[in-house]
Amino acid sequence: MENYRELFKEILKAYYEDVFEEKIEEIMNREDIDKKSLAKVISALCGVEVKYSDSFSEDLKIAIENYQKTKTVVVSTSSCTMNCVEIDGKIICKNACPFDAIIIDKETRIPNISMDECVNCGICIDSCDNKNFIDKVEFLPVLEMLKENEKVIAAVAPSIAGQFGENVSMGQIRAALKYIGFKDMVEVAFFADMLTIREAVEFDRHIEKEEDFLLSSCCCPIWVGMIRGRFKELVRYTSPSVSPMIAAGKVIKEINPEIKVVFIGPCVAKKGEAKMDDIKDAIDYVVTFTELKDIFEVFNIDPSKFHEELSTQYSSKGGRIYGRIGGVSIAVEDAVKEMYPDKIELFTSKQASGIKECKAMLQSALDGKTKARFLEGMGCDGGCVGGPKTIISKEKGKEFIEKYGKESKVNISVNNKIMKKFLKSIDIDSIEDFKDDKKVEIFEREL
Structure with missing residues (x-):
């Protein structure tokens, strides 16, 4: 998957030039991608929470224009490979989290973040080599x-x-x-x-x-x-x-x-x-x-x-x-x-x-x-x-x-x-x- 910062710049440029929906459609139609995971990434880079659907680009634009503040800051984007077990059977992000806020779903292996424990420090973002976490970028609603x-x-x-x-x-x-x-x-x-x-x-x-x-x-x-x-x-x-x-x-x-x-x-x-x-x-x-x-x-x-x-x-x-x-x-x-x-x-x-x-x-x-x-x-x-x-x-x-x-x-x-x-x-x-x-x-x- 592309570097998140480069992807953000690409999306921001398109939004500013008023070709946002066309750009999102183009990105989502690129080869060899998990559309659901990419949709989570793109949503986070737009500062909102929109699930993938056939009308994803349109729904995304509407969500930005009608921004609603939520408590979520750090987003889990995809299932975990569990290939980074480090200490006491815990994977790196779980060991890195100082608040024990990361919970791995046993069936889907998707890392979930407990909002009751999380303080959104972002340590999990930098600790995960697989880039399974991303923090929301709120500039598009600002723009x-x-x-x-x-x-x-x-x-x-x-x-x-x-x-x-x-x-x-x-x-x-x-x-x-x-x-x-x-x-x-x-x-x-x-x-x-x-x-x-x-x-x-x-x-x-x-x-x-x-x-x-x-x-x-x-x-x-x-x-x-x-x-x-x-x-x-x-x-x-x-x-x-x-x-x-x-x-x-x-x-x-x-x-x-x-x-x-x-x-x-x-x-x-x-x-x-x-x-x-x-x-x-x-x-x-x-x-x-x-x-x-x-x-x-x-x-x-x-x-x-x-x-x-x-x-x-x-x-x-x-x-x-x-x-x-x-x-x-x-x-x-x-x-x-x-x-x-x-x-x-x-x-x-x-x-x-x-x-x-x-x-x-x-x-x-x-x-x-x-x-x-x-x-x-x-x-x-x-x-x-x-x-x-x-x-x-x-x-x-x-x-x-x-x-x-x-x-x-x-x-x-x-x-x-x-x-x-x-x-x-x-x-x-x-x-x-x-x-x-x-x-x-x-x-x-x-x-």
Whole structure:
């Protein structure tokens, strides 16, 4: 079967040129293919769920035009050959899944994903050599909105720094996205500044003595999924803050409910987070960096050729370094030092990056062995810069995140005057208002 990314570009080009149904018919009529399996792949690449039939191309077009959000992100495309048994009789994907979410049907040998256990981390996608798993690509429904000239804003993760070239600025990425049809682009780092203050308030509430500790919840859905699923006893020690991605969507829509928000980031798990019941209205679609790269290629867009379009939002160094492991801890520590100087001696932090480290740190906390007061975990090695849908290495990603942070004229979020002005539009008039439970409901969720 063709490379999925190449197939996506082929489909996207046809959709843009208004020959979509003809192209789908052509692809489905190619020789030596399993039509049912290919239909699953194509549906996923179109961001929808349509079964193969004689009217497949027509049904697909209708589904895109009438997009309905579902919880499914990772799709199993075909039966398993079972030729990769690795450990304890389990095949590679089952061993790789940190949540035991993959179930192999004994009769059909089709891998099924338990939605009760799955957090859509996407690890199974990369672990399967037979490409039996694929994550939905939601750009065609986005393109449909852009073609209708709807109000759509792109919210980009801090880890986008350097992904499209070492000399490509945020202003150039903004210009490229607006060229496609987005009304504007916002940096999620700007909303991370708001969450930093919220996390500092939570630290003050939870930490009174050396035995106390707080688990950060404001970045990684894999980390939060572990806490909620495998370490439930630790939920009461966990901050109720939403992620910066969710905060971006909620704040933007509070100001203008007509706007649709598309998050652009480095991982599959964010697609799942955007579909969680309690926060599903914040972000409408998620597009990854690799998908955006493919989109740029189809539209012949080179961000480095665009003139910068600057933003009225301006993020601090603290918000910008959220994209690498340890960034949240640094940002929150700086905020605690500014807001609660009498508590700073109690601020000790520990970080875990990658599934193995996260599990170990959570187990240590559960066993009462942790000595850190603030625990930060990210499911990807190195943090978001090590996400599976990044374009550059995690080492380069960290380097660009650091550079991006140093370029900010604001060191810590507490001193971000532009953020404070922006917050007034949602009735938060001062840093003190972050202590008002009613006013900060927009930044919270039930764990």
